[in-house]
Amino acid sequence: MKRLAILTGILALAAPLALAQTSTWVSDPNHSEVDFSIIHMSVSKIHGRFGNVKATIIYNQADVTKSTVTATIGVDTVDTGVDQRNTHLKSADFFDVANLPSATFTSTSVAKNGSHLTVTGNLTLHGVTRPVVLDVEGPNGSMTDPKGQVHTGFSATTTLNRTAFGIGPKFPAAMVGDEVSLDIELEVVKQ
Numbered sequence: 001m002k003r004l005a006i007l008t009g010i011l012a013l014a015a016p017l018a019l020a021q022t023s024t025w026v027s028d029p030n031h032s033e034v035d036f037s038i039i040h041m042s043v044s045k046i047h048g049r050f051g052n053v054k055a056t057i058i059y060n061q062a063d064v065t066k067s068t069v070t071a072t073i074g075v076d077t078v079d080t081g082v083d084q085r086n087t088h089l090k091s092a093d094f095f096d097v098a099n100l101p102s103a104t105f106t107s108t109s110v111a112k113n114g115s116h117l118t119v120t121g122n123l124t125l126h127g128v129t130r131p132v133v134l135d136v137e138g139p140n141g142s143m144t145d146p147k148g149q150v151h152t153g154f155s156a157t158t159t160l161n162r163t164a165f166g167i168g169p170k171f172p173a174a175m176v177g178d179e180v181s182l183d184i185e186l187e188v189v190k191q
Contacts, residue, residue, distance in 0.1 A: 021060060021061045021062040021063075022058060022059065022060045022061075022066070023058075023059050023061070023190055023191075024056065024057070024058055024059075024190070024191040025056070025057040025058075025059060025152065025188035025189065025190055025191065026054075026055070026056055026057075026188060026189055026191055027053055027054060027055040027056075027071075027186050027187065027188050027189075028151065028187045028188065028189055029051070029052065029053060029054065031185075031187035032053040032055065032185060032186045032187055032188075033049050033050065033051055033053060033184075033185055034049065034050040034053060034073050034182055034183070034184050034185075035047065035048070035049045035182070035183040035184075035185070036048050036049070036050070036180050036181065036182050036183075037180070037181045038162070038176065038177045038179070038180045038181070039176075039177030039179070040175075040176060040177070041174070041175060042174050042177075046080060046085075047080065047081075048078055048079055048080035048081070048089075049077075049078075049079050050073050050074060050075060050077050050078055050079075050103075051074055051077040051079070052072075052073070052074025052076075052077045052102075053071060053072075053073050053074070053184075053186070054071065054072045055069065055070065055071035055072075055186055055188065056069070056070050056071075057069050057154070057186075057188055059139070064110055064111070064112050064117060065109070065110055065111060065112075066110075067107075067110040068107050068110070069105065069106075069107040069110070069119055069121065070104075070105065070106050070107070071104065071105045072102050072103070072104050072105075073102060073103045073104075073105070074101065074102055075095050075097055075100065075101060075102055075103050075125070075126075076090065076095075076097035076101040076102070078090060078095065078097075093168060093170065093171075094167055094168045095126060095167065096126065100126055100127050103123060103124060103125040103126075104123070104124045105121050105122070105123050105124075105132070106121050106122050107119050107120065107121035108120050108121050108122060108131075109121075113135075115137075116135055116136055116137055117136040117137075117138070118133060118134070118135065118136070119133070119134040119136050119156065120132070120133050120134075121134070123160070125160075125165045125167070126165045126166050126167050127166070128164070128165045128166050130160075130164055130165060132158050132160065133158060134156040134157070134158050134184070135156060135157050135158065136154055136155070136156040137154065137155045137156070138152065138153055138154030138155060138186075139152040139153065139154060140152060140153040140154065140155065141153075149189050149190065150189070150190040151187055151188065151189055151190075152187075152188055152190075153185070153186060153187045153188070154184075154185075154186045154188065155183070155184065155185055155186075156182075156183075156184040156186075157181070157182065157183055157184070158181075158182050158184075159179055159180065159181050159182070160179070160180045160182060161178050161179060161180075162176070162177075162178055162179075162180050163178055
C-alpha cells in the first residue's frame with residue numbers, strides 16, 4: 001500500500017513535467033512563406049512565392065516523434081513578380097484558384113534525422129492529395145519579443161511533381177518543368 005502511495009505521488013509530480021515538454025506554436029503570417037522554383041523552357045528557373053501561410057506545430061521536445069504539423073497555404077496569393085504570369089497561374093490552366101484557393105498539409109510522422117527533422121505528411125494541392133517528405137531545419141533558436149511572446153523558426157525543403165497534382169497538364173515538361181522545388185520559411189509564436 002505504501003508503494004502505491006509513493007508511485008501515485010511520483011506520477012502526480014511527473015504529469016506537469018510531461019505536459020511542459022509539449023508546446024503549441026502558431027505561424028506569424030507576416031514572416032512565413034512558401035517559395036518555389038521551376039524550370040521554364042528547359043533553360044531558366046522561374047521563382048515565386050505563396051503567402052497567407054497558417055501553420056500550427058505541436059512540438060514535443062522530449063520525443064519529437066510525438067510532434068505534429070498542420071498548415072494551410074494561400075495558393076491564390078501566388079506571386080512571381082510578373083502580373084500576366086500570376087494571372088495565368090491562377091487560371092484553370094494551372095492552380096484554378098477560383099475553385100481551389102488553398103493547399104493543406106497534415107503531418108503523418110516526424111522523425112529526428114541528424115541535426116534535421118524529417119516530416120512526412122499529406123499535401124492536398126489542386127484537389128489532389130499526395131504524400132510528401134519535408135527536410136526541416138529547426139527550431140532555429142528563440143527570441144522573446146517586447147510583448148513577451150516567444151518566437152522561433154523552421155526552414156523546410158521538398159520537391160514536388162506538378163503533374164502528379166494535376167497542375168498544368170497541358171504543358172509539356174520541355175515548356176514547364178515537372179519538378180517544383182519548395183522552400184518553406186515559418187516563424188512561429190509560442191501559444
